[in-house]
Amino acid sequence: MLWIIKLGELSLFTLxxxxxxxxxxxxxxxxxTTPPFKYSWVIKQIWFIGxxxxxxxxxxxxxxxxxxxxxxxxxLNRFGSVALLGPMVALSLIKELGPVLSALMVTGRAGSAIxxxxxxxxxxxxxxxIELMGLNPxxxxxxxxxxxxxxxxxxxxxxxxxxxxxGGYLIGGKILGVGEGTYFxxxxxxxxxxDVLEGIYKSLSSGILITWVCCYxxxxxxxxxxxxxxxxxxxVVLSSVLILFWDYIMTSLLF
Amino acid sequence: MIRIDHxxxxxxxxxxxxxxxxxxGRGEIFALIGGSGHGKSVILKHIVGLTKxxxxxxxxxxxxxxxxxxxxxxxxxxxxxxxxxxxALFTSFTVYENVAFPLREKTNLGExxxxxRVLAQIEQVGLSGAENKYPAELSGGMIKRTALAxxxxxxxxxxxxxxxxxxxxxxxxxxxxxxxxxxxxxLGFTAIIVSHELSRIFRIAHKVAxxxxxTIWTMGTPEEILSSEDPxxxxxxxxxxxxxxxxx
Numbered sequence: 001m002l003w004i005i006k007l008g009e010l011s012l013f014t015l016x017x018x019x020x021x022x023x024x025x026x027x028x029x030x031x032x033t034t035p036p037f038k039y040s041w042v043i044k045q046i047w048f049i050g051x052x053x054x055x056x057x058x059x060x061x062x063x064x065x066x067x068x069x070x071x072x073x074x075x076l077n078r079f080g081s082v083a084l085l086g087p088m089v090a091l092s093l094i095k096e097l098g099p100v101l102s103a104l105m106v107t108g109r110a111g112s113a114i115x116x117x118x119x120x121x122x123x124x125x126x127x128x129x130i131e132l133m134g135l136n137p138x139x140x141x142x143x144x145x146x147x148x149x150x151x152x153x154x155x156x157x158x159x160x161x162x163x164x165x166x167g168g169y170l171i172g173g174k175i176l177g178v179g180e181g182t183y184f185x186x187x188x189x190x191x192x193x194x195d196v197l198e199g200i201y202k203s204l205s206s207g208i209l210i211t212w213v214c215c216y217x218x219x220x221x222x223x224x225x226x227x228x229x230x231x232x233x234x235x236v237v238l239s240s241v242l243i244l245f246w247d248y249i250m251t252s253l254l255f
Numbered sequence: 256m257i258r259i260d261h262x263x264x265x266x267x268x269x270x271x272x273x274x275x276x277x278x279x280g281r282g283e284i285f286a287l288i289g290g291s292g293h294g295k296s297v298i299l300k301h302i303v304g305l306t307k308x309x310x311x312x313x314x315x316x317x318x319x320x321x322x323x324x325x326x327x328x329x330x331x332x333x334x335x336x337x338x339x340x341x342x343a344l345f346t347s348f349t350v351y352e353n354v355a356f357p358l359r360e361k362t363n364l365g366e367x368x369x370x371x372r373v374l375a376q377i378e379q380v381g382l383s384g385a386e387n388k389y390p391a392e393l394s395g396g397m398i399k400r401t402a403l404a405x406x407x408x409x410x411x412x413x414x415x416x417x418x419x420x421x422x423x424x425x426x427x428x429x430x431x432x433x434x435x436x437x438x439x440x441x442l443g444f445t446a447i448i449v450s451h452e453l454s455r456i457f458r459i460a461h462k463v464a465x466x467x468x469x470t471i472w473t474m475g476t477p478e479e480i481l482s483s484e485d486p487x488x489x490x491x492x493x494x495x496x497x498x499x500x501x502x503x
Contacts, residue, residue: 125343132303132337133357134329 024216025208028146031138041144049110049145049211050152054159056105061160064097065089065167072168073176082172086183087190089168090161094191094199098161100247103206106153107239111214114145115235118218119228127219142219146211153207154200161199198254205250206243213239256281256445257413262301262311264294271297273469274311279462284439284446286456286477289466290491290500295449296340298466299415302447303337304328315413333361335413336406336444340421342398344390344405350377350397351386354404361409372408380404380434396427400434407438414439416448420455428452432459453492457481465491467500 068089076082118141121127130137165187172178217235221227257279264272271294279285287295300306301313304320313320315331323331344353355373358364364372377386380400390398399419406414416435420428432452436459439446450456457463457477464474467487473480480488490498 124341124346125339126345128305129337129339129343129345131305132332132335133361134333135360 020220021212021216024142024219025212028138028142028212028215031136032143032146036139038139038144041140042147045144045148046151048113049106049148050155053106053109053152053156056109057102057156057160058163060101060105061093061098061163062167064101064160065093065164065169066171068092068097068164069168069171069173069176073172073178082178083182083186084190085168085172085178086165086185086187089172090165090187090191091195093161093164093168094195096247096251098157098164099199099202099206100243102157102160102203103153103210103243104240106149106156106206107210107214107236107243111210111239112232112236114211114214115218115221115232116228118215119221119231122219122221123224123228142211142215145215146208149207149211150204151207153210154203157199157203198250201254202247202250205246209242209246210239213242256283256316257302257447258312258314259298259301260312260314262298262308262313264297264301264306264308271469272308275466275469275471276311277464277471277474279445279447281445282443283461284436284448284459286460286463287447287449287466288451288453288456288463288491289472293466294469295466296417299337299417299447299449302415303332303335333409334411335415336409336411338399338402338406338414338416338419340418342390342402344398344401346390349387349389350382350393350401350404353390353401354408357405357409373404376404376408377401379407379438394427395423396431399423399431403431403434403438407442410442412444414444414446416446416450418449418451420450420452429455432456435459467491 069085072085072088072092073082076085076088118127121141127137127141130140169180169183173180173183214235217231217238218228221231259275259277261274261276262272263270263274275294275298277285287298289295297306301308302315302320304313304323307321316334318327318331320328320331345356348356351373354376355369358369358372362369374383374386377383380403382397382400382404385393385397385401388397390401393401403419414435419431419435423431429452432450432455435446435448438444439459448456448460457480460477462474463477463480465472465480465488473483473485473488475483481492483489487499489495490500
């Protein structure tokens, strides 16, 4: 009987946490759509989440494109279809790798920092101090990060895609000899607006997902350094798993 | 002005407050003393509505803060200042920006007037010249002073001090309590102070309550507390390690 009680307790606990997480994002969107708007705080966060992630996105995009160019060339060569290298690289990047890898990189670079920052603010009573000034901490801490995530992720993904496509061309075209016209020309024939939109939708939802999970984990971080470190680990793991899970859901819905 | 009415509070099944009641009149300095872990800070958090009681009520200016939400709660909090144990300064802001923050966000004052008020407040707490320093560059005493300036900048009618002298050397601790006393004389706010700095607290408080085992063990003027024959009060005042007080 004891295990049934434990199972029941665990179910109720999980349900309560999921409800709290759901209410968290609802509250964030309510604050995001009602004044006062904190524009300068949003700009700071775009700088932090977006601009400061460009280098890591650039490097990841370049190497992903280069690997795709190399693997794609040898695979397509078996079927005598190297002319399709451009579309293969572009579609892989635009529809899947761009949104997913960008989101994972941003989670590692900015998401963990978001959780740690908010977690430390929680444990050092800075969030309580904001509340006691009669202010809503969501407007200062959560909403700017949420909006910055929504704006930054699609732009970072676009950078990732473009750099990746040129990375693929560097290997496939410049080193392995696929013609420039073939590489880019076929791309224009096969890549449709629908594919680009799929990538944008995915990156937009990743922007929400990362900031939601990382802010939530920080906001409810446990006591002391251990609580913050635990929250940061949980935020990165949960965000990464949810990004891949949501990518699958989006792909199956958008196909 | 502040009335605590039979509040009970438990955390994870551990009962911290077991029917605490007291009243603080307008303009009074009320000191809450007692051992660590006996719930003094929890009482302060009830008064500002950060924690809700399991039972009982907290009235501030006649309004039950336990049932206030949204703008009503924000309005009543706007009339209170809270000095946190560790200052709770925003680490990415300078001293000036920390003190200016409540004015920038909660008033329609222009930047010129904000500057005048902030600089005057910083001067009042003796921090002139440190306006552009970040919290990481400040000593413990300076952090407390900055937090005090930030708490006072909107001229609150009620000030709550959560161990304002913890972690400070005796000289700085006395300076902070002297500062609180002189600001009280100047501004006339109602104050509740949680402190272990007994000698100084007894000198500035109008009323003292001692918390023990989750209840108000004794309450009275500083003279009454000092002359108490109760063994628990005697042990706490003398700081003896042996005695009836349970250590947490």
